[in-house]
Amino acid sequence: MKENPSILDKYPDYEVTIGMEVHVQLITNTKLFCSSSNAITDIPNVHICQICTGQPGVLPVLNKQVVIAGVKAGLALNCDIQLRSIFARKHYFYPDLPKDYQITQTDFPICLNGHLAIKLPDGSTKKIRLARIHIEEDAGKNVHSSLGHESFVDFNRAGTPLLEVVSHPDLSSAYETREYLKNLRLIVQYLQIGTGNMEEGAFRADTNISVRKKGAKEFGTRCELKNINSFKYISDAIEYEIERHITTLEAGKKLFQETRLWDTKEGVTKVMRSKEEAVDYRYLTDPDLPSIDLDAEFIAQIKTQMPELPFERLTRYMNDGLSEYEADILITDLSIAQFYEKARSYTKSKHLINWVLRDFLGLLKQEKLEPSTCKITPEMLAKLVEMLDSGAINNRAAQEIFSDMATTGQDPHTIMEKKGLQQMGDTKELELMVQNLIKEYPDKAAELKEGRDRLRGFFVGEVMKKTQGKGNPQLINQILDSLLKQ
Numbered sequence: 001m002k003e004n005p006s007i008l009d010k011y012p013d014y015e016v017t018i019g020m021e022v023h024v025q026l027i028t029n030t031k032l033f034c035s036s037s038n039a040i041t042d043i044p045n046v047h048i049c050q051i052c053t054g055q056p057g058v059l060p061v062l063n064k065q066v067v068i069a070g071v072k073a074g075l076a077l078n079c080d081i082q083l084r085s086i087f088a089r090k091h092y093f094y095p096d097l098p099k100d101y102q103i104t105q106t107d108f109p110i111c112l113n114g115h116l117a118i119k120l121p122d123g124s125t126k127k128i129r130l131a132r133i134h135i136e137e138d139a140g141k142n143v144h145s146s147l148g149h150e151s152f153v154d155f156n157r158a159g160t161p162l163l164e165v166v167s168h169p170d171l172s173s174a175y176e177t178r179e180y181l182k183n184l185r186l187i188v189q190y191l192q193i194g195t196g197n198m199e200e201g202a203f204r205a206d207t208n209i210s211v212r213k214k215g216a217k218e219f220g221t222r223c224e225l226k227n228i229n230s231f232k233y234i235s236d237a238i239e240y241e242i243e244r245h246i247t248t249l250e251a252g253k254k255l256f257q258e259t260r261l262w263d264t265k266e267g268v269t270k271v272m273r274s275k276e277e278a279v280d281y282r283y284l285t286d287p288d289l290p291s292i293d294l295d296a297e298f299i300a301q302i303k304t305q306m307p308e309l310p311f312e313r314l315t316r317y318m319n320d321g322l323s324e325y326e327a328d329i330l331i332t333d334l335s336i337a338q339f340y341e342k343a344r345s346y347t348k349s350k351h352l353i354n355w356v357l358r359d360f361l362g363l364l365k366q367e368k369l370e371p372s373t374c375k376i377t378p379e380m381l382a383k384l385v386e387m388l389d390s391g392a393i394n395n396r397a398a399q400e401i402f403s404d405m406a407t408t409g410q411d412p413h414t415i416m417e418k419k420g421l422q423q424m425g426d427t428k429e430l431e432l433m434v435q436n437l438i439k440e441y442p443d444k445a446a447e448l449k450e451g452r453d454r455l456r457g458f459f460v461g462e463v464m465k466k467t468q469g470k471g472n473p474q475l476i477n478q479i480l481d482s483l484l485k486q
């Protein structure tokens with residue numbers, strides 16, 4: 001893995017400090033404090049009730065699924081799970097926030113501390129420390145009419161559960177930030193607490209970035225990058241900000257603390273709002289909600305339900321003989337990993353991984369398929385690899401059978417017989433063909449004998465043509481060698 005050149009290479013005197021705040025939308029049946037559905041829908045205001053629309057006199061009731069998700073995330077991220085955590089109200093006015101306050105956790109979040117390891121380009125690992133994980137509710141959505149004079153509010157998302165994962169400012173490049181986000185998202189997906197879908201806003205990352213001269217005691221002026229919905233854009237925006245900060249400082253100008261957005265069309269960040277003074281959210285402990293009190297037994301119970309985590313799977317695959325590169329591709333997509341493991345249960349062939357990563361993944365990309373919608377099953381692919389290994393078919397035939405399986409969904413053996421793709425292993429017949437060729441091209445045969453190995457391809461190719469591609473190239477080579485020795 002080679003790190004992309006960073007703008008930082010141009011300014012070796014500077015260093016960058018990045019901290020992340022990630023909002024993870026949780027997969028639960030119902031919302032955080034009411035029984036309204038947490039399902040995604042395009043029809044506005046159907047998953048709402050008195051509680052999540054902030055009607056007077058209602059009482060919120062905590063969803064236990066969310067607490068379990070918070071504990072799972074905390075365990076996976078090496079946090080200190082807090083036995084007591086407390087909800088607070090964060091007051092601000094916005095049309096999509098019907099209560100005029102958001103319920104969140106401030107001084108007493110469900111998890112404190114923790115860390116997530118990332119891999120650096122040189123192969124070493126770096127621990128990114130976490131400050132906290134807290135539970136909070138999401139807001140609704142304002143929808144502005146294209147006519148420009150009407151706005152609507154959709155409360156379907158209001159009161160849906162989020163986990164906010166806050167890191168310390170331990171990241172120091174766009175590369176590290178991307179690795180951190182990728183790893184965090186994988187953990188969320190492995191825990192099955194969230195989809196991690198960035199385009200849908202189910203995994204939202206806010207980046208706090210500042211730049212300072214190396215050795216400086218104080219942090220530089222901090223800017224926040226908000227609402228960027230892809231790893232690539234976050235990475236591009238960070239690179240842009242690093243350059244903007246450094247060139248501003250080099251020109252002797254002042255930076256302002258502000259929130260900025262990434263303009264994907266122009267490839268620049270733009271000011272969203274400046275933070276001239278800190279907003280007073282008038283936090284107060286929510287009087288309607290009791291504290292969350294966990295006991296050690298509850299946490300121990302959740303520990304027993306923890307799935308295998310990405311890095312654990314990586315280690316297992318490498319112990320099973322895969323390279324780190326191969327294992328890394330597999331663990332980043334659970335459905336591919338599951339496909340591989342299923343196929344692996346049918347064959348011990350070391351060629352299987354190539355077929356999964358090269359041919360199967362290639363097919364999925366090309367045809368825009370998922371393993372579940374592809375006609376090739378793990379069992380079929382394993383069988384194909386075994387047929388190839390045993391010499392029943394050659395590589396060319398295997399490719400043809402693979403394509404056929406993808407369209408017909410037929411068993412590889414059936415396809416082989418249907419198309420007559422069995423490899424010609426009849427030594428006598430092949431011997432005769434090679435003998436005739438040597439007679440036909442005595443000069444070439446003599447040259448090959450004298451060591452012009454380039455001509456080997458000619459002879460093998462001619463035999464393959466005569467067998468319509470069904471000859472066993474290894475066998476042909478052997479025959480050629482023994483005949484030339486005579």
Ligand SMILES: [Zn+2]
Pocket residue numbers: 031034035036047048049050051052053159
């Ligand atoms: Zn509701």
